[in-house]
Amino acid sequence: MRRKSDLSNSTAGVHDVTPDGQLPTSTTESVALRSAVAEEQAFLDLATARRDRLTDRLQAELSSEALDALEQARQRMLRQQHDELVRAGEGLVFGRLDGLDGTVRHVGRVGLRDDAEGSEPLLVDWRAPAARPFYTATAVDPQGQARRRHIRTTGSTVVGVDDEPLDGTITAELVGEGALLAALDQRRTGHMSTAISTLQREQDDIIRAEATGPLIVQGGPGTGKTVVALHRVAYLLFTHRKMAEQAVLVLGPSPRFLQYIAQVLPALGETAVVSATCDTLLNDVHVGRDESRLLAEIKGRALWQPALENYVASLLPRARELKLRWEGEFYLIPAATVAQALASAVQGRPYHRARAAFAEQLHHLLADVVAEQREALINEMEEGFEDILARVDRSMGHDHHSTRTSTGSDIDGLLSDEETEQLRRRIAENATIARFIEAWWPTLDPATLLGDLLTDRTLLARFAPQLSPEEITAVATEPAPWAASDIPLLDALADLLGEVDAPQPPGEFVADRARRQRGWVYGHVVIDEAQELSEMQWHMVLRRCPSRSITAVGDIDQAEAAHRHASWAEAVRAVLGDRWTAAELTICYRTPREVMDLTGPVLKAAGSQNAPPRAVRSSGVAPWELTVTPAELAGAAVEAVRQLQQRWHGGTVGVIAPADRIAELLAVVSDVPVLTATQSKGLEWDATLLIDPQGIAAEPRGWNGLYVALTRCTQELGQLILTR
Ligand SMILES: Nc1ncnc2c1ncn2[C@@H]1O[C@H](COP(=O)(O)OP(=O)(O)OP(=O)(O)O)[C@@H](O)[C@H]1O
Incomplete structure (x- = not known):
């Protein structure tokens, strides 16, 4: 039997094969299980055969001589359907709903119809309204369902089923607890995977929420904010076909993070998506240097928007x-x-x-x-x-x-x-x-204009009168290459200047066209780690989505940026006013309880009034600490990494350290990532080695950084404490 979660009082049927791949024998339960697994295996075979036939048919249509005659839009649609079916091979069927009226509905990665036209769907797409009870039905509100079944598969074989009666005999906070815990316990690969079979109620509510205005989702570490944001993109693109014509923009905190999530949306069949960081949104401008927190804060303020408008008007x-x-x-x-x-x-x-x-x-x-x-x-x-x-x-x-x-x-x-x-x-x-x-009426370019403004104290005093003389001096004496806080200013200027009649070449895919055009208007924008956005970066987002169909997920307690705000209301007031909706995620899926127990005092030291989110599970591995001298640090780190890699063989290990120790550690630890707390945002590993936590806490906004660092592991946390 699988381990129960810390939140559960359920006794839902959780059935599994034994470690050697055999079904348990001799008990009544095993007989029922054998029959359930056999039944689901038969259904999986049927759905797989149907999927294969559809894939072959689409493949034939796409490679036939008639292809030339097919108009481009239809070709694209067929190709997308084909690719979606090909990708749906793994985990094609993962759920089943047995209605109170005796109907049986299977839920899967894609929708499949039977061969007979007009018949009931063989498989319901997880994004379709008919699949909703799979994620949200409860004993209190069974939504017409008698039972929910999670079907676990490996390749084309059914390996287990978890049944939850919805008749009131069981009250469970989690949906499909067995399948969820199995997913959470899995070794991490370094890439995020989809969670369509185990999405939880509070997550599903956000995924399917209206997309007519800004929605801001607050959630502590590991509460599934990224999961929600990405599955919401897939849901919205499936539900609002028009959105796919405009593409969706996904903004993440770092290129490493974008790499980490890169496989999720394609796995969900979505290609009409552009992913970027705020620093990489402008194709022809690159960040060339780090900047001081003082300047990052000054140049992130909303005052620059009217300042730049007046500056351009003066020209x-x-x-x-x-x-x-x-x-x-x-x-x-x-x-x-x-x-x-x-x-x-x-x-x-x-x-x-x-x-x-x-x-x-x-x-x-x-x-x-x-x-x-x-x-x-x-x-x-x-x-x-x-x-x-x-x-x-x-x-x-x-x-x-x-x-x-x-x-x-x-x-x-x-x-x-x-x-x-x-x-x-x-x-x-x-x-x-x-x-x-x-x-x-000369042609102007944003880079020259911004350079002129930022180096001229008189102009700065005229157009940004809110700045103090000291702040003006700080801005005017900055060195040349662009820093991250210059990007939103350049973007604002480019927008105020407008294009100089340069027709854009057409591209085959909407995402390619969107990526090329600075002025592209997206159907929806998703922002991850949104607590880090400055007011000017928020302006950058709004420019790309005037409809304000935006989902921003983040944790105000993980904010490390120089412009950090104490609340979401404060963070977005200058840009969104009070025209936004709030939602919250409350359960931590990633970090085990043993580690989450360490985070309360850290959060308090960071100045937060909030409590850390409740952990859904324990890993059974106690966090440990080792005290070392600075001279011993490198050797101890190498040894600790070696041991963690051995213990979590087949999984992942990450090292987090203060910024000034990174170079020293990179010289000795080469085969696992060695990152600062800021760089580790949004990432996770089976085991984390934290180097010099006091050093991290001493960095600017260091307690927030330490809170981030502590919550990156799914199983084990080790800390090397430095003697000072
Ligand atoms: N419903 C779910 N089913 C399976 N796994 C889930 C589910 N929700 C979250 N997870 C897993 O929990 C981990 C944390 O999720 P995620 O990264 O989305 O959290 P987060 O709130 O963005 O975290 P952070 O803010 O700390 O970066 C991931 O491994 C994710 O796959």
Whole structure:
């Protein structure tokens, strides 16, 4: 029998094969189990055969000669369906719901229909509404279900089933406890895996929540925030097909973290996703240096948004009389007319877009002025000519009006509409006019502009008057390459300036197109470790998702960034106001109780009023400490890593140390990651070796960092304490 969780008072049927792969024999339970496993094996075989047939059919369609004729969108859809079916091989079927009315529904990685058209689905997709009771039905609210069954498989073999009656005989806080604990106990591979078969009620509620506005999910370490965020993406893309056309942006804290989660969404069949960190969102800008916490905090403040808006507005040309040369003649556009055109061109448009709108108006204005002057000139010439004619006529005794026939624009000087349009077009294509506009309203680039602003104290004082003289000096004396806090400022400027008419090449996949275009508007944005975002980084997110369909997950108690806020309300007030919804995750799935017990005092020392989340399980391994001198540290670390690797063979080990010890440790420990507390955010290993915890606590926001570091292991925690 499997170990029970610390939260459970359930006696749900948990059935398993013995370690040698045999079913237990002789008890009544084993007979029932054998029959349940055999039944589910038969269903799995049926579903697998159906999946194989569908995969083959799609493969044939995709590789047939008819492929060329298939329009691109259909091709993409078929390919996606095909890939999703191929990936669904492992864990195809993982659940079953037996309704009070006798209906049986199997839940799986993808939806499958029977061959007969219009028949009930053979397998219900985990994201479909019909699968919901699998995650949320309880004895109190059974949602029409009599029993929930978790089916555990290895490859194409059913190895166990866990049954939960929903008739009130059992009250369990966890859903599918046996399967959940089995998943949590597994050795870690260094890559996050999907959790569709064991999602818990509070997680499912968030995954399926409305996506119409910002949703902020607070959860302590290991409560499944990342799990929820990624499964929510898969759910939303499945449920709102339109979202897939716009793609979803997933923002994580570090490239290492993105690597760690990289396999989850493809495994769930989702490709319309772009993942990035705030530092890598701009394709052509790279962070070139670390920066002080002081500067990171100053430049993360929301004040920069209006400061940059005013800065760019100050660069717009001022209205004045414009003197334009056209075909050897000078023409004047009066200042009042220019002012009017300028005002209508600017209204809410980015700088370069406003220029394009103004240029279009100017072409019209110039064409009109040229046409008017030409008309006036011809009229003048005509009047002079008529005087002469009249004199000649009089001397000859003729009435000149009766002898002249005047038709068409050539005679009265008026240009037809078509001629005026031709003239406008020639003006619009004229290089001299284009040069004139460029000189008066120059093309600007964000990097030069930001460089100019940040190094000029006068400009800083003018546009960011909230900064103190000391803060202005700190900003103005920063060295050259861009730091992380410059990225949101560059992004804000790029947005205020707008593109200079560069058409983007089409791409096959929506994610490729989205990745290439800075101004891409995403259908949804997911932010992990959102507590680390500065106000300016939040602005960066909103720019990419004006609909505010955003899910932000994080733990305010793990915040280490310089701009750390004490609450979510404080963290997002400047950007979201109070227009956001809160949700909470309360159970820790990762870290065993033995380790979580150590975190209370650390959290308190970090200044938090909160309690750590409740651990769902114990690992049975007591955390240990070893005190060493600085001279012994390297050797002790090597030995501790060796022992942990041996104990957790086939799993993973990670080392976390103060920033100033990393280089020394990397010189001796080479085959496991050696990271600072900040770098370890979001990651986990079977065993963690913490080096010099006091050293970590002494770093800026060090107690928060230590809280992060302590909670990275799934099984064992070892600490090397330094004598000082
Ligand atoms: N319902 C679940 N079923 C199986 N495993 C789960 C479930 N929920 C969480 N886990 C596992 O628990 C661990 C922690 O989850 P996750 O990384 O999402 O937590 P987190 O809240 O983002 O943690 P942190 O903030 O500390 O980085 C992971 O190994 C994850 O796979």
